[in-house]
Amino acid sequence: MRxxxxxxxxxxxxxxTQLLESNGxxxxxxxxxxxxxxxxxxxxxxxxxxxxxxxxxSQTDEGLRAAIAVRAQRPGFPVMVISQYVxxxxxxxxxxxxxxxVGYLLKDRVSDVxxxxxxxxxxxxxxxxxxxxxxxxxxxxxxxxxLDRLTPREREVLALMAEGRSNAAIAGHLVVTEKAVAxxxxxxxxxxxxxxxxxDHRRVRAxxxxxxx
Amino acid sequence: MSEPSRLRLTGYAAAHLLxxxxxxxxxxxxxxxxVLMVVxxxxxxxxxxxxxxxxxxxxxRRMAADVLxxxxxxxxxxxxxxxxAALVAVARxxxxxxxxxxxxxxxxxxxxxxxxxxxxxxxxxxxxLWWVAVRPTMQLRSHVDLWFLASSRTEKLExxxxxxxxxxxxxxxxxxGELRRxxxxxxxxxxxxxxALSMSLGLAEQALADPAGDPARARRLVTDxxxxxxxxxxxxxxxxxxxxxxxxxxxxxxxxxxxxxLDMAVPVHVEVDxxxxxxxxxxxxxxxxxxxxxxxxxxxxGAAAATIALHHVGGRLRVVVTDxxxxxxxxxxxxxxxxxxxxxxxxxxTMAVSSPPGGPTEIVLEVPCDxxxxxxxxxxxxx
Numbered sequence: 235m236r237x238x239x240x241x242x243x244x245x246x247x248x249x250x251t252q253l254l255e256s257n258g259x260x261x262x263x264x265x266x267x268x269x270x271x272x273x274x275x276x277x278x279x280x281x282x283x284x285x286x287x288x289x290x291x292s293q294t295d296e297g298l299r300a301a302i303a304v305r306a307q308r309p310g311f312p313v314m315v316i317s318q319y320v321x322x323x324x325x326x327x328x329x330x331x332x333x334x335x336v337g338y339l340l341k342d343r344v345s346d347v348x349x350x351x352x353x354x355x356x357x358x359x360x361x362x363x364x365x366x367x368x369x370x371x372x373x374x375x376x377x378x379x380x381l382d383r384l385t386p387r388e389r390e391v392l393a394l395m396a397e398g399r400s401n402a403a404i405a406g407h408l409v410v411t412e413k414a415v416a417x418x419x420x421x422x423x424x425x426x427x428x429x430x431x432x433x434d435h436r437r438v439r440a441x442x443x444x445x446x447x
Numbered sequence: 448m449s450e451p452s453r454l455r456l457t458g459y460a461a462a463h464l465l466x467x468x469x470x471x472x473x474x475x476x477x478x479x480x481x482v483l484m485v486v487x488x489x490x491x492x493x494x495x496x497x498x499x500x501x502x503x504x505x506x507x508r509r510m511a512a513d514v515l516x517x518x519x520x521x522x523x524x525x526x527x528x529x530x531x532a533a534l535v536a537v538a539r540x541x542x543x544x545x546x547x548x549x550x551x552x553x554x555x556x557x558x559x560x561x562x563x564x565x566x567x568x569x570x571x572x573x574x575x576l577w578w579v580a581v582r583p584t585m586q587l588r589s590h591v592d593l594w595f596l597a598s599s600r601t602e603k604l605e606x607x608x609x610x611x612x613x614x615x616x617x618x619x620x621x622x623x624g625e626l627r628r629x630x631x632x633x634x635x636x637x638x639x640x641x642x643a644l645s646m647s648l649g650l651a652e653q654a655l656a657d658p659a660g661d662p663a664r665a666r667r668l669v670t671d672x673x674x675x676x677x678x679x680x681x682x683x684x685x686x687x688x689x690x691x692x693x694x695x696x697x698x699x700x701x702x703x704x705x706x707x708x709l710d711m712a713v714p715v716h717v718e719v720d721x722x723x724x725x726x727x728x729x730x731x732x733x734x735x736x737x738x739x740x741x742x743x744x745x746x747x748x749g750a751a752a753a754t755i756a757l758h759h760v761g762g763r764l765r766v767v768v769t770d771x772x773x774x775x776x777x778x779x780x781x782x783x784x785x786x787x788x789x790x791x792x793x794x795x796x797t798m799a800v801s802s803p804p805g806g807p808t809e810i811v812l813e814v815p816c817d818x819x820x821x822x823x824x825x826x827x828x829x830x
Contacts, residue, residue, distance in 0.1 A: 322706065322709045345673050371710050
């Protein structure tokens with residue numbers, strides 16, 4: 235898989251490139267600022283992007299804006315956004331288009347190499363991977379009306395789905411069987427009135443429904 | 448402000464005539480009271496005369512302000528409760544002496560000026576004269592009134608210097624306190640974690656260097672080191688948020704307030720009408736103010752919904768936070784609210800709280816400031 239990487243710190247850029255390449259990705263372009271990022275995102279060979287939120291020249295949220303812009307031009311283009319801090323607001327903006335293929339993680343999650351790499355793969359495959367901190371912030375709000383229909387267990391499963399975990403991982407985390415997880419997920423799909431589609435797509439829809447309310 | 452009509456001006460003149468008589472009485476009372484102070488009886492007269500004079504002066508100040516279209520604040524210094532201290536404070540307030548001078552003017556020349564205006568209207572033949580002269584005459588009278596009754600430039604500057612001295616001292620104290628807190632947070636948090644981290648790595652190094660060492664132990668130590676690193680990064684993140692929230696740097700006040708609203712448990716509607724961005728320190732103070740207000744809404748108000756409105760009107764940035772909770776918020780009770788007031792005071796800003804028992808609560812934060820970098824107006828749906 236061919237990636238575009240944007241990260242302004244030279245050390246981190248080199249580290250990330252090494253990390254991704256040693257895990258079977260090809261880093262097509264590794265850039266350090268917003269203008270260069272906008273340029274390389276036009277490369278039709280790129281399959282996905284890993285982008286830091288804060289980039290020069292403005293040192294604000296250049297990376298996030300570039301990610302949103304490229305997804306407006308290339309709908310569903312997978313982007314993994316990483317940052318020193320996460321904002322619920324930014325997660326919402328990234329997913330506002332209603333398409334999957336979005337990841338939003340704290341930078342230090344990179345330290346769990348296997349999970350980070352897995353996250354990038356899930357995003358490239360059209361899934362959503364949200365940082366547990368974002369998920370916790372959304373869970374703290376108690377106004378999700380249609381989600382009141384979900385049982386506490388179903389809500390837990392949905393939160394883990396938002397973090398981009400597989401059924402097996404969810405089962406492991408909640409100490410239940412994979413079959414039970416599948417049952418909960420079906421319950422979530424029917425309670426949220428999600429139209430029938432392939433499973434991956436419905437997972438993304440469920441997470442979006444949860445995020446937008 | 449619209450100019451008062453000629454009839455209203457004449458009405459004021461009539462009031463001046465009546466109050467001129469009161470002024471005469473008060474002038475006599477004050478002088479007699481002052482003289483009799485040597486045998487203390489005068490004190491009793493002054494207890495009546497001074498507040499009455501201030502009342503009459505207030506009425507004239509308001510009338511003059513209306514005639515001239517000015518905004519005239521009440522210039523008296525605060526009067527302590529203890530009677531002797533109050534007497535000393537009144538005697539030392541230059542405004543008291545100016546009031547006395549004004550009493551003399553109001554019952555003599557000033558009274559004649561007012562009489563002219565009223566007579567011109569009453570004697571039917573002089574109506575043309577009245578039509579032409581009443582406005583300039585009353586403006587003259589009002590100017591002289593305010594010359595006595597409004598604080599002079601020096602007094603205004605003295606007061607300003609006093610306010611600036613107080614707010615500067617508070618700002619310096621606050622900044623020093625923040626630095627101490629920051630030092631403590633870094634010392635107890637990330638710094639301690641980094642020490643632990645280097646210790647874990649040192650032990651791991653030792654375990655790996657020892658040919659008889661236990662590789663499983665080295666591996667455990669490295670795993671520990673990674674966990675410690677994550678904790679240190681988390682703590683640094685918390686410290687950074689406390690200094691200057693990154694979302695405020697990214698998006699300015701409007702975006703940062705939206706982000707705050709989004710993280711609330713209750714729905715918060717955000718309404719933004721800012722053609723540009725205020726200076727960064729003002730943004731920071733207002734952001735922390737809104738954060739505190741919302742924290743209170745979450746903790747105490749028991750509200751079902753809240754609204755935040757940001758507007759820039761007449762050179763002032765105005766943030767209004769309302770909620771439909773139980774009310775009864777006391778701005779003088781918590782350190783949080785006092786903190787907001789102190790922060791805003793550094794920018795000549797104010798905080799007003801209206802929170803009757805039963806609600807709703809409305810908190811208005813206002814800071815005079817200019818906006819820069821014109822940007823498109825943004826508005827958002829409930830967050």
